[in-house]
Amino acid sequence: MNAAPAVAAAGTSIVRIRDLVKDYRRGAETVRVLDGLSLDIRQGDFVALMGPSGSGKSTLLNLIGGLDRPTSGTLEVEGLRVDELSAGSLGRWRADHVGFIFQMYNLLPVLTAERNVELPLLLTNLDREQRMRRVAAALKLVGLEHRARHRPRELSGGQEQRVGIARAIVTDPTLLLCDEPTGDLDRKSGDEILDLLQALNREYGKTIIMVTHDPHAAERAHRVIHLDKGMLSEGSG
Amino acid sequence: MIGKYLPLLASSLRRKRLRTFFTAASILIAFLLYGLAASMQFALKSGVDVAGADRLLTMHKVSFTQLLPASYESRIKAVDGVVAVSAQTWFGAWYRDERNQFPTFPSDPEAYLRIYPEIKLAEEQKQAWFADRAGALVGRAIADLYGWKVGDQVPLRSAIWRRLDGSDTWDVTVRAIYDLPEGGDTRQIVLHQDYFEEAKQQAKGLIGWYVIKIDDVNRAQAISRQIDLMFANSPAETKTSSERAMAQSFVNQIGNIGAILSAIVAAVFFTMLLVTANTMAQSVRERTNELAVLKTLGFSNGGVLGMVLAESVLVTTLGGLLGMLLAWWAGVQFAPTLDQYLPGFRVPPAAFAKSVLYMLALGVVAGAVPAWQAMRLRIVEALRRD
Numbered sequence: 285m286n287a288a289p290a291v292a293a294a295g296t297s298i299v300r301i302r303d304l305v306k307d308y309r310r311g312a313e314t315v316r317v318l319d320g321l322s323l324d325i326r327q328g329d330f331v332a333l334m335g336p337s338g339s340g341k342s343t344l345l346n347l348i349g350g351l352d353r354p355t356s357g358t359l360e361v362e363g364l365r366v367d368e369l370s371a372g373s374l375g376r377w378r379a380d381h382v383g384f385i386f387q388m389y390n391l392l393p394v395l396t397a398e399r400n401v402e403l404p405l406l407l408t409n410l411d412r413e414q415r416m417r418r419v420a421a422a423l424k425l426v427g428l429e430h431r432a433r434h435r436p437r438e439l440s441g442g443q444e445q446r447v448g449i450a451r452a453i454v455t456d457p458t459l460l461l462c463d464e465p466t467g468d469l470d471r472k473s474g475d476e477i478l479d480l481l482q483a484l485n486r487e488y489g490k491t492i493i494m495v496t497h498d499p500h501a502a503e504r505a506h507r508v509i510h511l512d513k514g515m516l517s518e519g520s521g
Numbered sequence: 522m523i524g525k526y527l528p529l530l531a532s533s534l535r536r537k538r539l540r541t542f543f544t545a546a547s548i549l550i551a552f553l554l555y556g557l558a559a560s561m562q563f564a565l566k567s568g569v570d571v572a573g574a575d576r577l578l579t580m581h582k583v584s585f586t587q588l589l590p591a592s593y594e595s596r597i598k599a600v601d602g603v604v605a606v607s608a609q610t611w612f613g614a615w616y617r618d619e620r621n622q623f624p625t626f627p628s629d630p631e632a633y634l635r636i637y638p639e640i641k642l643a644e645e646q647k648q649a650w651f652a653d654r655a656g657a658l659v660g661r662a663i664a665d666l667y668g669w670k671v672g673d674q675v676p677l678r679s680a681i682w683r684r685l686d687g688s689d690t691w692d693v694t695v696r697a698i699y700d701l702p703e704g705g706d707t708r709q710i711v712l713h714q715d716y717f718e719e720a721k722q723q724a725k726g727l728i729g730w731y732v733i734k735i736d737d738v739n740r741a742q743a744i745s746r747q748i749d750l751m752f753a754n755s756p757a758e759t760k761t762s763s764e765r766a767m768a769q770s771f772v773n774q775i776g777n778i779g780a781i782l783s784a785i786v787a788a789v790f791f792t793m794l795l796v797t798a799n800t801m802a803q804s805v806r807e808r809t810n811e812l813a814v815l816k817t818l819g820f821s822n823g824g825v826l827g828m829v830l831a832e833s834v835l836v837t838t839l840g841g842l843l844g845m846l847l848a849w850w851a852g853v854q855f856a857p858t859l860d861q862y863l864p865g866f867r868v869p870p871a872a873f874a875k876s877v878l879y880m881l882a883l884g885v886v887a888g889a890v891p892a893w894q895a896m897r898l899r900i901v902e903a904l905r906r907d
Contacts, residue, residue, distance in 0.1 A: 346900075346901050349817075351817060351900045351901050351904075352900070352901045371821075371822060372821055372822070372823075375816065375819045375820065375821045375822075376819060376821075378817065378818070378819045379818060379819025380819075384817050384818070386814075386904075390810065390811075390814045390904075392532070392811050392814070393536075394532040394533065394535055394536050395528075395529070395532050399528060399529075399532070403529075403815070403818055404818045404819060406525050406526060406529070407818070407819050407820065407824075412525065415525075451818075
């Protein structure tokens with residue numbers, strides 16, 4: 285196993301990864317996607333993860349978000365060993381600490397925008413009134429309070445992604461994980477989404493890790509980290 | 522607590538409205554069938570419940586339709602343990618329309634009331650009926666059905682018996698209207714045996730059967746045997762058994778129909794199980810990505826399992842409740858018509874309670890496999906599949 289030097293950043297680390305390995309089985313073959321990767325991401329950072337297809341960007345994002353488990357190595361988020369959490373604890377941890385933003389928005393088509401945004405809050409003890417207050421605040425923040433009762437098919441791609449962002453921030457998580465958030469949008473809508481992410485980072489102190497293929501999108505990040513064949517190298521954002 | 526998930530569940534059902542509608546409609550039909558079968562069995566069984574254990578029935582050994590000599594009555598009365606005897610004959614009465622048939626028996630009024638002490642009627646009406654040979658004792662259900670009152674003259678037609686003048690119309694006067702304790706069938710008319718015997722054209726000196734009241738239920742078998750022995754090797758041999766046993770054997774015969782009906786309902790339920798399971802499996806397959814998103818947001822494996830099961834139970838309960846309501850409505854709506862053949866035809870409360878259990882069980886079993894698959898769904902693979 286290759287142990288690469290940690291790609292570190294100054295300040296308090298919110299994400300601390302050491303010697304992370306992820307293997308997948310493809311039939312009889314074992315494919316190593318991440319190969320002894322080490323990385324620190326500090327609180328309030330905006331990191332762009334770039335790299336060619338199959339380089340392991342999304343895999344790394346999934347591991348940081350607790351959607352998947354590493355084959356070996358350690359992964360700490362806010363001082364908590366995420367790789368050691370049980371499936372049930374991982375779910376609760378994700379609900380409380382991580383907001384996910386997907387390329388294809390992944391909204392439930394049968395629910396209105398506000399019901400989609402409300403979904404993560406169903407897992408909390410908030411009553412309906414409190415939930416709806418938070419939903420309204422999140423929708424207002426993304427500039428979609430007037431589209432609250434619309435279903436996803438009645439919204440543009442950019443608006444759908446805004447609803448996705450509202451859903452990701454409605455529980456006020458510290459970490460936002462974005463998987464190609466502008467990948468399905470035109471340049472103008474993409475820029476609006478990136479503006480929004482920048483604002484969330486700058487004004488609300490959200491730590492953002494964004495997977496992207498687009499150098500234009502990566503320019504908005506403080507740091508750009510390149511992944512190739514499961515190994516890291518850092519560039520400037 | 523669960524209420525907050527209802528919009529999510531309801532929206533899942535709205536996703537493919539037509540499919541949800543057809544699935545719920547199929548379940549509705551299954552439970553409608555169940556409700557109707559339960560109503561039928563209830564109607565058949567209620568006759569047995571009200572039949573007296575201390576009453577025996579003596580009829581012709583060959584068939585119910587063969588007549589017995591009226592002279593047997595005095596010999597039966599002489600048997601030790603016999604308290605009262607009432608000779609009765611099937612009159613085959615109908616009113617206005619031949620389809621409006623109801624049980625009518627010529628019998629000795631005083632003996633009849635001794636045999637059936639549960640009959641409730643006003644004393645003055647009873648005396649008036651005793652005094653009028655062309656008087657009739659009418660059950661409340663019949664009186665209500667045709668709007669008859671005490672004193673009304675009613676032209677009853679007989680499908681079997683003709684008068685001496687050749688007519689099949691028997692004019693009788695409603696002299697008394699009787700009630701029975703809860704659940705009793707008051708769809709009967711009792712005429713005077715004397716009037717019938719004098720006026721009928723054929724089968725003089727013959728009656729249909731004897732109803733016998735005995736003093737000790739435990740001696741029912743011995744008395745039955747004694748009566749049958751008394752008429753053994755005669756031109757009209759008898760077969761005696763308790764009224765309850767007779768009712769039970771009648772129900773057992775029809776009970777086969779009940780068993781067939783139950784088998785059909787079971788087959789329908791099984792089919793519904795497959796249909797619902799298929800619908801749920803399809804629904805879960807189509808939503809793999811959405812379920813993965815819910816898990817990403819923090820919904821636990823158990824939560825996702827519960828949600829799919831709840832969705833399945835919601836469909837079966839919705840269809841099932843509507844089906845049972847429809848069965849109940851059918852019972853209320855068609856009771857007057859069916860009362861003639863199946864008095865007490867209605868969905869019994871126990872069947873309602875059972876049906877709710879069946880709905881829940883059907884929902885849980887049908888949703889079990891898809892719910893298990895949803896629970897086991899691996900987020901990363903499911904999102905990648907999208």
